[in-house]
Amino acid sequence: MRLIIRDDPKAVAYYTANYVRQRINEFKPTRKRPFVLGLPTGSTPVEVYWHLVDYYKRGEISFRHVITFSMDEYVGLPRSHPESYCAFMRRHLYDHINLRPENVHMLDGNADDLAAECQRYEDKIKEVGGIELFLGGIGPDGHIAFNEPGSSLESVTRVKTLAYETVLANARFFGGDVNKVPKLALTVGVGTVRAAREVLLIITGAHKAVALAKCIEEGVNHMWTVSVVQLHPSAMIVCDEDATLELHVKTVRYFKSIEQVQEQLIGRQHIGLKGSISKLASSDPSGSFGSGVLPPVASAATNGSSSSDASQSSADQDEDGDGDGSVSSQQFSDDEYGDAAPAAAPAASTPSASNIVADSSSDTHGVRVDDSIAPAAPVGNPF
Numbered sequence: 001m002r003l004i005i006r007d008d009p010k011a012v013a014y015y016t017a018n019y020v021r022q023r024i025n026e027f028k029p030t031r032k033r034p035f036v037l038g039l040p041t042g043s044t045p046v047e048v049y050w051h052l053v054d055y056y057k058r059g060e061i062s063f064r065h066v067i068t069f070s071m072d073e074y075v076g077l078p079r080s081h082p083e084s085y086c087a088f089m090r091r092h093l094y095d096h097i098n099l100r101p102e103n104v105h106m107l108d109g110n111a112d113d114l115a116a117e118c119q120r121y122e123d124k125i126k127e128v129g130g131i132e133l134f135l136g137g138i139g140p141d142g143h144i145a146f147n148e149p150g151s152s153l154e155s156v157t158r159v160k161t162l163a164y165e166t167v168l169a170n171a172r173f174f175g176g177d178v179n180k181v182p183k184l185a186l187t188v189g190v191g192t193v194r195a196a197r198e199v200l201l202i203i204t205g206a207h208k209a210v211a212l213a214k215c216i217e218e219g220v221n222h223m224w225t226v227s228v229v230q231l232h233p234s235a236m237i238v239c240d241e242d243a244t245l246e247l248h249v250k251t252v253r254y255f256k257s258i259e260q261v262q263e264q265l266i267g268r269q270h271i272g273l274k275g276s277i278s279k280l281a282s283s284d285p286s287g288s289f290g291s292g293v294l295p296p297v298a299s300a301a302t303n304g305s306s307s308s309d310a311s312q313s314s315a316d317q318d319e320d321g322d323g324d325g326s327v328s329s330q331q332f333s334d335d336e337y338g339d340a341a342p343a344a345a346p347a348a349s350t351p352s353a354s355n356i357v358a359d360s361s362s363d364t365h366g367v368r369v370d371d372s373i374a375p376a377a378p379v380g381n382p383f
């Protein structure tokens with residue numbers, strides 16, 4: 001498991017959105033080989049979605065060959081209700097990017113046969129080849145999707161009764177009235193999340209610090225269903241400093257030092273997504289490794305793909321899926337299905353990799369970690 005710690009929720013959102021963009025662009029999805037993405041609701045991912053919309057509008061990513069599966073949905077809440085997860089996903093992401101309607105999958109909490117609806121969802125996930133990347137959040141009680149404490153760690157998509165703590169936590173979306181919060185939901189299972197080829201969780205806030213500690217420092221336990229990520233071969237948690245409050249200092253220093261040492265020994269340019277390593281840095285010019293003195297980390301400019309790299313990756317997607325993998329940027333903009341083509345870059349209210357100013361001052365736990373992808377976040381909700 002990888003734990004990436006950033007200063008605050010904005011930096012977490014920015015890191016996560018960048019990661020998703022790079023994963024999709026490196027995958028080079030085509031019609032025959034789409035990228036299958038699992039997505040959460042909740043307040044935590046909202047800013048991630050703003051960034052993804054921004055990347056799309058800048059032409060840095062295309063969702064044309066991306067298939068999405070939302071994690072969960074309330075039972076009995078009309079889809080048109082502003083707090084339905086269907087409305088949420090449309091409001092924050094789906095209505096603003098070039099997903100094909102047939103590639104958007106959401107659970108129907110008003111289906112006549114809820115069990116059949118859950119089975120349909122599982123079948124559909126299998127039919128498209130499984131989920132490549134499952135992005136998730138957690139509740140303060142450590143639930144992932146709506147897999148409340150005590151959920152089977154092998155569970156699949158099903159109807160779930162919500163824990164009182166979750167109803168309380170979500171009452172804020174229903175005018176603070178717990179009576180208005182649906183008590184049942186459809187949710188992908190813990191096993192559904194585990195089956196994804198990669199899991200990326202975003203966890204922010206002191207109110208989730210106990211859950212993060214249970215997830216990382218204790219054993220796999222159905223009372224903290226997020227802890228199942230310990231069993232996943234490719235799991236990453238991106239959290240903020242507040243969420244680390246219940247972790248041992250040693251744990252925090254360990255994960256921060258991994259990031260720092262990797263950059264020193266390997267060089268950020270050689271660390272692939274999912275933590276893969278292409279080669280070691282050619283030399284250790286300072287010769288300082290082992291002395292306990294870590295050199296400054298790389299600057300923002302070396303962090304992952306530049307905007308133009310990402311844009312090129314998008315443009316390289318094989319539009320017609322014939323396997324040749326090469327299309328011109330004109331083809332990238334063409335829209336045989338009538339979707340909106342990537343728009344011009346919006347005004348300077350949104351960030352780009354190039355205008356991020358590195359801030360390496362964070363030293364909360366005594367280990368300096370490069371924060372070079374700390375965001376200049378969008379000003380306000382762009383929608």
Ligand SMILES: N[C@@H]1[C@@H](O)[C@H](O)[C@@H](COP(=O)(O)O)O[C@@H]1O
Binds near residue numbers: 040042136144146
């Ligand atoms: N079912 C959702 C979860 O999928 C989500 O992770 C959680 C966290 O929400 P927030 O990000 O608002 O804390 O909320 C709900 O319970």
